[in-house]
Amino acid sequence: MTVDHKPHPKPVQYVQIALVLGVLTAVEVVLYYTEDTVGVFTNPLLIILAVGKFVIVVGWFMHLKFEDPLINKFFTGGMILALILFAIVMFERAAANFI
Amino acid sequence: MSDSQSYPHEDTGVETRKLGMWVFLSTEILFFGTLITTFMIFKGRDFPGIKLSDVYDIPFTSVSSFILLMSSLTMVLAHNALENGDQEKTRVWLLSTAMLGAVFLAGQIYEFTEFYHKGFELSSNIFSSTFYVLTGFHGLHVFIGVVLLIALWGIGQRQNGLSLDGGMNLEFVALYWHFVDIVWIVLFTVVYLI
Numbered sequence: 078m079t080v081d082h083k084p085h086p087k088p089v090q091y092v093q094i095a096l097v098l099g100v101l102t103a104v105e106v107v108l109y110y111t112e113d114t115v116g117v118f119t120n121p122l123l124i125i126l127a128v129g130k131f132v133i134v135v136g137w138f139m140h141l142k143f144e145d146p147l148i149n150k151f152f153t154g155g156m157i158l159a160l161i162l163f164a165i166v167m168f169e170r171a172a173a174n175f176i
Numbered sequence: 177m178s179d180s181q182s183y184p185h186e187d188t189g190v191e192t193r194k195l196g197m198w199v200f201l202s203t204e205i206l207f208f209g210t211l212i213t214t215f216m217i218f219k220g221r222d223f224p225g226i227k228l229s230d231v232y233d234i235p236f237t238s239v240s241s242f243i244l245l246m247s248s249l250t251m252v253l254a255h256n257a258l259e260n261g262d263q264e265k266t267r268v269w270l271l272s273t274a275m276l277g278a279v280f281l282a283g284q285i286y287e288f289t290e291f292y293h294k295g296f297e298l299s300s301n302i303f304s305s306t307f308y309v310l311t312g313f314h315g316l317h318v319f320i321g322v323v324l325l326i327a328l329w330g331i332g333q334r335q336n337g338l339s340l341d342g343g344m345n346l347e348f349v350a351l352y353w354h355f356v357d358i359v360w361i362v363l364f365t366v367v368y369l370i
Contacts, residue, residue: 091253091256095248098248099242102238102241102242106234109234123370127365130361131358137252139351145189148195155204
């Protein structure tokens with residue numbers, strides 16, 4: 078049984094993606110140094126940027142966007158389990174502080 | 177490679193080895209997820225001794241992060257070159273990736289040394305322990321990746337060169353390397369910036 082893959086990006090597109098990643102990293106650093114100006118939005122923006130970079134690398138460099146949905150499910154499953162673990166522990170920590 | 181020799185596809189339609197690699201990466205997510213969670217439990221609490229925010233150097237770590245990101249680019253270019261049957265370019269990009277990884281590792285060793293000299297040690301407090309375990313395990317993964325890349329480069333020097341069909345597959349090493357990169361994307365934000 079053979080599997081048909083969607084065509085992968087060209088080298089020029091990979092370079093463009095890397096440039097986007099570089100710019101996003103620069104924005105993160107700028108946000109870190111302008112925390113006093115940006116205020117409470119700093120951390121949410123940093124998290125959004127990290128998630129964006131994560132999705133770009135997984136989707137285009139790891140080719141998950143072009144892979145079989147089953148592989149996507151395995152990877153997303155691991156992510157969901159890790160996030161559930163994180164949420165439970167953070168909730169527990171917050172509850173312990175509250176008590 | 178003939179059909180009889182090729183690696184089997186299960187009813188899922190996915191090559192067994194590739195599926196195995198993704199399952200492995202899924203378990204690695206849980207591994208690092210646990211370490212990050214442990215780190216976050218203690219982050220922001222008061223402990224005796226010097227604080228992480230007093231010792232780290234954001235510009236230096238930002239450059240390290242950029243280097244690791246660019247190593248993902250050279251890795252994907254190596255993969256692309258091999259897909260196009262260009263053995264020479266594949267070897268060049270592989271070696272570039274290994275060198276960028278080595279530079280990142282050197283940066284991490286320098287950073288750890290600086291932290292130690294400033295008094296932020298593994299045994300300073302439980303928070304410093306979680307920091308070194310988390311970033312140290314990531315560094316160990318980068319080291320393993322560099323060894324795999326150099327091994328692949330060495331295999332590529334042989335007469336038959338590299339192949340995407342069998343043996344120590346470049347695609348799987350690439351997946352592992354990109355995974356190491358995405359873990360650092362999370363660590364850079366969670367450990368250093370937030």
